[in-house]
Amino acid sequence: QAWRRYDTDRSGYIEANELKGFLSDLLKKANRPYDEPKLQEYTQTILRMFDMNGDGKLGLSEMSRLLPVQENFLLKFQGMKLSSDEFNAIFAFYDKDGNGFIDENELDALLKDLYEKNKKEMNIQQLTNYRKSIMNLSDGGKLYRKELEMVLCNEPPM
Numbered sequence: 656q657a658w659r660r661y662d663t664d665r666s667g668y669i670e671a672n673e674l675k676g677f678l679s680d681l682l683k684k685a686n687r688p689y690d691e692p693k694l695q696e697y698t699q700t701i702l703r704m705f706d707m708n709g710d711g712k713l714g715l716s717e718m719s720r721l722l723p724v725q726e727n728f729l730l731k732f733q734g735m736k737l738s739s740d741e742f743n744a745i746f747a748f749y750d751k752d753g754n755g756f757i758d759e760n761e762l763d764a765l766l767k768d769l770y771e772k773n774k775k776e777m778n779i780q781q782l783t784n785y786r787k788s789i790m791n792l793s794d795g796g797k798l799y800r801k802e803l804e805m806v807l808c809n810e811p812p813m
Contacts, residue, residue: 658715658792667805668712674698715805742808746800756797762786769807 661669661677669677675698682689682697689697705717737745749765750757757765766785770776792802 669718670712737807756799
């Protein structure tokens, strides 16, 4: 949910100005006073710490490191990342009706198969939690290629 809220231009990245909005809301919530120069300093510090590839913006996997581990479903997908070709084949296969997006039922099938392929155990509760987390990236229950790519691919979408 945070991702959709702060990636205002839907670029697939949190740029410095979007990160600033995120940090501002976080500081307000924590009742921590701050001024503009301090906010700018925090933003640059977070970018230095979490922008692993130095492109001046945070991808979903970089941003996920800011979250507490118990909330961070993305860590579950480390080591399960796909190449672009694999992703395209998988998207086409699971988008059964060919409507250009994955719905919750199609996502369930995809997650189960992904876990089995990687020989990992997953119970129904975990499946439900992962589905909810991933569907939070969706647009009204429609998980388009770009959003799913952010979670499942080695390389972020262009």
